[in-house]
Amino acid sequence: MRVLLVVDGLHTRDLLGSVSRTAPLTQAELWLVYVRGPGPRAGLDMVRHRPGGHPLPPGRERGLDEAESARGVEALAEAETLARPLAAAVRTKQLEGEPGRVVCDLARVEGIDLVAIRAGGRDQPPLGPRSLGPAARYIADHSPCPVLLIR
């Protein structure tokens, strides 16, 4: 069995606990996936936008890229350490793109049997409806395999 867990770098311990209680991970190959989505950067562009435009200096742009990449690497390393005792095999992958779409594509290509993701969005403020974040909603609608939404 192949289980794909979307790691957000914030709730890794809770997510792994929930998945291991729900799915037989001891027999499974666990894929830990971190996605560098474009949403936060689009939010940054929106806040920074001013008439006349102010492009980011290249050094600053590089700093943003490095920080995003390092965050993903650290999140996956932490998740891998926590997951090793729980699963038969562990694989990690950092992807880039719209989170829901790239996770569904990966699940399709790799023949994943179960996709697990935190239901709430990573960065949503605690105001208004909180049923599903955008990535979870997309995956629930488009995943080629069963989906486990974790609260």
Added chain:
Amino acid sequence: MLKLHSTIAAVIFAAALITVVVRPWRLGEAWSAGAGAILMVAAGGVSLGAAASAVASEWNLFLFFLGLMLTAAVADMAGFFDWAASLAVAAAGGSGRRLLFNVLVVGTLITTFLSNDATAVILTPIVYTIATRLRLRVMPYMFAVSFIANAASMTLPISNPINVLTGDTLRAPLGVYEGHLLAASIASIAITVTVLMVVFWRTTDGTFEYDWRTSLARAGADPGFFRPVVAGMCVLAAAYVVGSALLLPLGVIAVTGGTGLLVIAVIRRKVSREHLRAHVSPALFVYIAALFILVRGVEDAGITTALISGTVARASDAASAVASGLLGSAAACNLVNNLPGMLLFISGAQAGGVPAALRLPYLLGALAGADLGPNLTPVGALSTMLWLVIVRSRGLQVSAWDFLRLGILIAPLTLLAAGVLIAISFR
């Protein structure tokens, strides 16, 4: 004939502003506004001489923008903003919540002395990088910078270029300005900080480890450049305060200070073309000049006077004038943008749309609406909607709705508090 003239001016003005907001084919605002201004002159909405005079008479604002851009560019070259952000992280002691509060404090200080644009344009990516690197939720810190940039932008006449524009019209010295607006500014900052801390109390409960000593040292890596720049910025801040008190042209102070800082960078051989290109935007000057011409066109056609006298018609005393200006400009600034919105109000008030006795409370109310109103939507209501459509069409998930949900909470509270306190200041 007069009616036809008014109609042409109104159509050109509206079309230009709609194009600025909608940005078809991602057309820059300067192009849309510039084309509108050329059309306004070509159609006879405003004569060439009047257009030149409309632009030339606002030399103080142009100089102020130039000075601000130069100051921000050199401060960024010296690592000042990184240093300030590192200080905020160091003082947080590993607590995500304390970091949120510190970001709000740093944002308030930078907005107060370097304008809201410096906070939004320069501090935001630094805070984004830090929150990402510390593996904290990024968006609470982004919201903090975005909202505090507007909430604190009423504190001094230099905290927002719109304040300079209004100050030039009112010729009110610092004592008068602060007498009416300081309490409102403090209240709006306090409300914004409180709401953001309450809303994000649980989501910023993370902790982090951070080598702030290395980070601080890296931010001010060249003390021979960093220290004179910070000292120069302190002198400039003091000069702003004195200049505001003595009614000296703030544009001259800003450009003198900015040039002085640039000279320090040249002497220290630290001038970075990348930073200058990123911070000094010639297109902004075209945009502002075009807006002045467009507004002169509708002013000459009597449209701004009619519009403004409409909003102030029921105002009988200072308190109701404050309320009219505040609500009218907050609405206008969310529909278009705060600069064209405020220009309309100033133009209408100057052209006789507001009784002389009510002009000060009306324009200060309008100023508060233009400074705080944009917190309702991040880039103006129409622009925000458009932004959502654009990014969704590119398949991105962006948090503009989240900004809107917070804005609906913060903007009315700060506007209400500011309106009440400014009205009380006229008793």
